[in-house]
Amino acid sequence: METVPIQLPGGTTAPVRLFPGPDHEHETRRDAARIVVVVVPGLGIPGGYYEPFAEALTGHGLDVAICELRGQGDSRPRPDADSTYGYHELVSVDFPAMFEVVRERFPDSTPYLLGHSMGGQLGVLYASRIGGRLGGLILVAAGTPYYRHFPGSRGPGLLLGSAAMSITASVAGFWPGDKLDVGGFGRQSRVLISDWARLARGGRFEPYGADIDYEERLARLTLPVLSITVENDDMTPVASARHLLEKLPAAEITTWHLNRPLGHNGWIRDNAEIVERIAGWLHDR
Secondary structure, three states, X not given: OEEEEEEEHHHEEEEEEEEXXXXXXXXXXXXXXXXXXXXXXXXOOOHHHHHHHHHHHXXXXXXXXXXXXXXXXXXXXXXXXXXXOOHHHHHHHXXXXXXXXXHHHOOOXXXXXXXXXHHHHHHHHHHHHHHHHOOEEEEEOOOOOOHHHOOOOHHHHHHHHHHHHHHHHHHHOEEOOOOOOOOOOOOEEHHHHHHHHHHHHHOOOOOXXXXXXXXXXXXOOOOEEEEEEEOOOOOOOHHHHHHHHHOOOOOEEEEXXXXXXOOOOHHHOOOHHHHHHHHHHHHOO
């Protein structure tokens, strides 16, 4: 593994972890197409937690990169009252810098973005900005938090809870997830939490400071997409994942449900079935 730190606005640094697949250094033929899977973590999950998953993917001849989200994992500093980044800044500023590192290290590999949870939400927004420069999208346990797609009392609870989190973050200047363990989100920018809460209440991607109509761009996206849902995932039920896919009517969508009850994060380490499914889908491209 190689680690390349990148510089982001406000003096923030974030590492990109690089995992070359077998024989990468010796693979120079242009007709032997390689793929690099670029993993974007979920909210509050350190990039390092995905390392065994990345190593399992390399066993299938794939190159892999893990991009740390700003302010979490090994990224420094932690969010505070001066942190004003949200969905838009992450996909318009941070992702291009991370993908520049990936393309420099793996110039002959076609990038496929794999987003987990909020990483999937950010992934589709980034894809809507750059279109054909990605080979496709892989969404694992990724949907929208729109409250209408959560069963029973979870829907109203999410509606009220998202509003409360947004208000708390606004008052405190940041989301104090290191003190309030709600959802395992960790300490986060108030703008990021506000964007997430707006999506939870209204079901539309309308991030603060957006320079494009993301919903309109998503509707025109034609990339191949693999969406994987997991049994016992209370944070991304199947209806939530389906709502995200409904925003991509022009995409070539493949869906698969893992019936083992691994929940929202268990598949990251207990990953054999998902890795096999992803590798098979990629090698069929």
